[in-house]
Amino acid sequence: MKIVGIDIGGTMIKYGLISLTGEILASGETSTEADKGVENLFNKLVTIVESYSKEEILGIAVSGTGQIDGSIGKVVGGNDIILGWIGTNLVERLENKFSLPAVLENDVNCAALGEKWLGAGRGEKDFICITIGTGIGGGVVLNNEILRGDTCVAAEFGHIQIVKDGIQCLCGKKGCYERYASATALMRMAKEATGKDMNGKEIFDLEKSGDSTMKKIISEWVDYFTDGLSTIAYIFNPSLIVIGGGVTKQGDYLLDKFNESLSSKLGPNFKKNLKLKFAELGNNAGMLGATYLLLKKVGRI
Ligand SMILES: [Zn+2]
Structure with missing residues (x-):
């Protein structure tokens, strides 16, 4: 089982395939294109998750910019850099789309959790x-x-x-x-x-x-x-x-x-x-921290 980790920044989206012990097995990045809005962003996330469709995926772990209620995976405030981002319940959308557990937490909080887990x-x-x-x-x-x-x-x-x-x-x-x-x-x-x-x-x-x-x-x-x-x-x-x-x-x-x-x-x-x-953990801290949260959510850690 592996986890798809995604780190959404205002400029770039970093992503990777992560083992249950936190090894990054594959990774890539793509432009956020924040000005094209949240639907465009969601389609990018779908493409990323689907690119790992041959793998056995346990869940989707997302670190994101802005003020985020990580307990439900919803963006509750911040600068509206990504048009429509505030108010988005990303976890609900990802879970409905893929029938997999997902998490979303603020990027600095994720970095802290990543450092706690492996740094x-x-x-x-x-x-x-x-x-x-x-x-x-x-x-x-x-x-x-x-x-x-x-x-x-x-x-x-x-x-x-x-x-x-x-x-x-x-x-x-x-x-x-x-x-x-x-x-x-x-x-x-x-x-x-x-x-x-x-x-x-x-x-x-x-x-x-x-x-x-x-x-x-x-x-x-x-x-x-x-x-x-x-x-x-x-x-x-x-x-x-x-x-x-x-x-x-x-x-x-x-x-x-x-x-x-x-x-x-x-x-x-x-x-x-x-x-x-x-x-x-450098630039990987966000993805790894989100992965740690997902593992907690599904009771694997
Ligand atoms: Zn101030």
Whole structure:
């Protein structure tokens, strides 16, 4: 038996055939074509599942963008990047179409569950996941389950305010965490200082070569990042925070900076057992986390 795993992003859909132990046996990707709407998207999902029709399929596991009620597999809010996506009960539609069990959960929550199953959170029943990307996303695993909250939007760490009257955020507030500590924020800070568009790697390469402007920018950005992280640590008192996103390619070089900066902001009992780890599953975390949820749904894990 195998599982079809699908990760729907605003730009690309990643998919694969996954074993019950989480090996990715085959994979591919296709454009989301978000502007063509949800029916076009559903037809793409049908094509993906049918492409594995020769296999014995246990179910369909979907990780998706937006605010999702994973308990019923319905999109309940978010930006309407995919026209018609909000309000879609994808699980009901997939289960009716294929007569197979299906799950749908938010992509950051899926990433957290993927890391719990096979990555940096292996063996941990409680931990926090935070993703540094265009924005900052969060997932809280409590007693082996995702903390969903009353309307399934818990752990939106990106909108904790860290600067009073700061930069305007898309959410309506000013000074949100993700305006200062996301990868986008790092690139903005570099552009403001130099007038040049640079990606994260270029910024870190310059900093490592001794560039004083980049040293100052990365130091400020790390300071913003650990301001938010310390707030999260004070709320949850976790023993593990898993950090994901492209910047984690910097490895221990960056992890050491985070640890040093965070340590100065936490009281003894908050940092006593706290470990920061970088995520281990990369772009596959969403698909694997959705697979973990499906296995739970059908009682195989
Ligand atoms: Zn905000």
